[in-house]
Amino acid sequence: MARFHDLEVTDIRKTIRDAVVVTLKPANGSAAAFDFTQGQYLTFRREFDGEELRRSYSICAGRDDGILQVGIKRVDGGAFSTWANEQLNVGDTVQAMPPMGSFFADLDPANEKQYLGFAGGSGITPVLSILKTTLAREPNSTFTLVYANKGVNTIMFREELEDLKNIYMGRFNVIHVLETDAQEIDLFTGLVTEDKCGQLFRTGWIDIDTVDTAFICGPEPMMLGIAAALRAHGLTDAQIKFELFASSQPGRARKKAISKDAASGANQATAAITLDGATQTIRMPKDESLLDAALSNNMDAPYACKAGVCSTCRCRVLEGEVDMVANHALEDYEVEKGYVLSCQSYPVTDNVVVDYDQ
Amino acid sequence: MTQEMSLDSYLAQGGVLTNPMNVPPRYRAELMKLMTTFVDSELAGAAGFADVINAGPGIKERIAAAKIVLEKTDNANRVLKIMAEFGVDSDRYANHHPWTARLERNADIGASRGDHDMRLAVFNYPLEGWTDAVVMNLLMGRAVTVQLAEFAMVSYQPLAEAFRAIAPIEARHSELAEEGLVKLAEAGTTGAQASINYWWPRVAASFGSAESARFDSLKKMGLRRTPNMDLKSRWAAETGAVLENMGLKAG
Numbered sequence: 062m063a064r065f066h067d068l069e070v071t072d073i074r075k076t077i078r079d080a081v082v083v084t085l086k087p088a089n090g091s092a093a094a095f096d097f098t099q100g101q102y103l104t105f106r107r108e109f110d111g112e113e114l115r116r117s118y119s120i121c122a123g124r125d126d127g128i129l130q131v132g133i134k135r136v137d138g139g140a141f142s143t144w145a146n147e148q149l150n151v152g153d154t155v156q157a158m159p160p161m162g163s164f165f166a167d168l169d170p171a172n173e174k175q176y177l178g179f180a181g182g183s184g185i186t187p188v189l190s191i192l193k194t195t196l197a198r199e200p201n202s203t204f205t206l207v208y209a210n211k212g213v214n215t216i217m218f219r220e221e222l223e224d225l226k227n228i229y230m231g232r233f234n235v236i237h238v239l240e241t242d243a244q245e246i247d248l249f250t251g252l253v254t255e256d257k258c259g260q261l262f263r264t265g266w267i268d269i270d271t272v273d274t275a276f277i278c279g280p281e282p283m284m285l286g287i288a289a290a291l292r293a294h295g296l297t298d299a300q301i302k303f304e305l306f307a308s309s310q311p312g313r314a315r316k317k318a319i320s321k322d323a324a325s326g327a328n329q330a331t332a333a334i335t336l337d338g339a340t341q342t343i344r345m346p347k348d349e350s351l352l353d354a355a356l357s358n359n360m361d362a363p364y365a366c367k368a369g370v371c372s373t374c375r376c377r378v379l380e381g382e383v384d385m386v387a388n389h390a391l392e393d394y395e396v397e398k399g400y401v402l403s404c405q406s407y408p409v410t411d412n413v414v415v416d417y418d419q
Numbered sequence: 420m421t422q423e424m425s426l427d428s429y430l431a432q433g434g435v436l437t438n439p440m441n442v443p444p445r446y447r448a449e450l451m452k453l454m455t456t457f458v459d460s461e462l463a464g465a466a467g468f469a470d471v472i473n474a475g476p477g478i479k480e481r482i483a484a485a486k487i488v489l490e491k492t493d494n495a496n497r498v499l500k501i502m503a504e505f506g507v508d509s510d511r512y513a514n515h516h517p518w519t520a521r522l523e524r525n526a527d528i529g530a531s532r533g534d535h536d537m538r539l540a541v542f543n544y545p546l547e548g549w550t551d552a553v554v555m556n557l558l559m560g561r562a563v564t565v566q567l568a569e570f571a572m573v574s575y576q577p578l579a580e581a582f583r584a585i586a587p588i589e590a591r592h593s594e595l596a597e598e599g600l601v602k603l604a605e606a607g608t609t610g611a612q613a614s615i616n617y618w619w620p621r622v623a624a625s626f627g628s629a630e631s632a633r634f635d636s637l638k639k640m641g642l643r644r645t646p647n648m649d650l651k652s653r654w655a656a657e658t659g660a661v662l663e664n665m666g667l668k669a670g
Contacts, residue, residue: 102438104439104440115440116440117438117439117440161438161504162437162438162577163576163577163580164437280424281424281426281429281434282424282429284434284435285429285432285433285434288433298572298579299580299583302576303435303437303576304437304438305434305435305436305437305438305441363507363508363511372448372451372452372455373451373505373507373508
């Protein structure tokens with residue numbers, strides 16, 4: 062099971078006004094767990110005002126760079142990204158799960174492929190990792206990047222991309238499309254839409270007929286438009302790789318408000334909890350969820366989302382009554398059989414017996 | 420760059436989601452259910468088939484059966500890895516259900532699931548010997564092929580990619596079953612038709628019912644495209660033709 066590891070911040074620098082590139086070093090001998098594939102992301106967690114937030118950010122380093130690096134653009138009102146941009150310092154420790162994600166194509170030094178990448182704003186981070194790794198590991202492949210930004214001063218990694226153009230002369234090309242800043246070529250101004258892609262393909266800026274694989278990372282409308290254009294020009298779904306970037310990460314469900322005082326009073330229940338064949342009987346406050354009670358008594362109860370949606374924490378109530386405050390996962394017939402989501406269930410009767418093994 | 424679009428409308432227009440963090444709650448629940456159904460069915464199917472390996476009449480048949488068990492377990496593992504990205508403890512998951520458990524041969528549970536897992540109802544029935552296993556594998560293998568063609572287009576990209584990789588492997592399993600059934604017929608073995616009659620309605624039930632409200636909401640999320648009844652008709656027509664070629668009848 063994926064779990065969180067400590068990582069030390071070894072470098073932090075601004076790439077544009079409101080985005081930082083953070084270099085991380087796995088602590089406590091967990092380096093092997095962070096051996097990533099180009100295009101993958103890390104999921105971080107941090108508590109803000111007592112509530113845990115989890116956020117994913119793509120790795121922007123290439124596999125051959127020898128470092129682990131993520132790009133974090135500040136989102137208006139975004140607690141995590143604002144904190145990373147304004148308060149995070151070298152020497153701090155952050156927590157992240159090992160790299161995940163399948164936004165990549167398998168590489169082979171013998172390949173002679175033509176790759177096409179589309180990035181919108183901070184969507185560049187995984188695409189940068191992919192193109193750096195690909196150009197280094199497939200000496201006969203080429204990569205064309207279409208990079209959409211608001212204006213010149215919001216282009217993340219602008220200098221790094223210029224350097225790459227010089228290193229991989231003739232194999233790497235960047236087309237900057239800017240929403241507001243006028244450019245010499247009209248085609249390069251505006252949004253990257255289905256229309257715009259069609260024009261890039263027709264006017265020969267991009268030789269779409271030879272493209273083997275396309276990567277798209279950006280906001281939703283941009284991804285839809287580009288994908289439609291690629292399909293219209295003959296690419297199959299298997300040739301198009303998507304990464305929807307972080308803008309639409311939904312907020313997490315609020316925890317049920319727990320009054321610390323109430324927990325110490327007479328408002329207690331006795332719960333017999335069976336897990337992995339062993340039963341433990343505990344005293345718990347009635348305003349604590351069954352899952353949290355089990356966890357706080359060192360029982361290794363299964364759970365994933367703690368939001369009532371994934372059903373991983375499902376258990377069966379054998380005796381007594383509980384109140385399940387949210388259920389987005391269990392079917393009616395399961396509820397009838399006495400199954401509850403333990404992360405959403407609070408004891409009603411003074412005695413409850415629940416079983417995770419059923 | 421500044422256009423706003425709701426996730427619902429993005430999905431309704433064919434957009435794809437790419438990691439657990441951009442998956443909304445209801446979508447996540449349906450996706451988890453889809454994945455657990457697949458994983459549980461593969462694990463239960465492999466576990467049931469493992470017992471049959473030794474019943475294979477020759478070494479080739481036993482190799483084919485062992486390969487099927489291996490590959491179905493591997494296919495379960497591929498999807499379990501995606502579930503792990505949602506926080507599921509994959510080691511515990513793979514071990515805390517009794518995958519070999521079966522009901523009575525004559526139990527009649529329709530399309531309902533068991534108490535312990537999300538395997539398709541059909542995987543709750545026991546196999547009875549080699550011929551029965553080959554028939555079940557043929558009928559269900561063809562059903563899985565039809566179902567995977569549908570699920571290889573789900574809007575969760577990592578799962579769609581896993582299903583695209585799994586589909587040809589599962590298709591090969593039903594081909595092996597077809598070859599096995601031809602061999603049995605050549606050897607003059609009887610009993611295939613009785614097994615077809617037993618398994619046909621049970622495999623047919625695995626396509627689910629013609630519930631429209633639920634299908635519509637799944638369709639809006641990009642998790643379904645073709646109605647259950649259309650998939651079932653396709654399976655019945657294709658599989659019926661295969662059986663007919665062997666002088667057998669659909670159940």
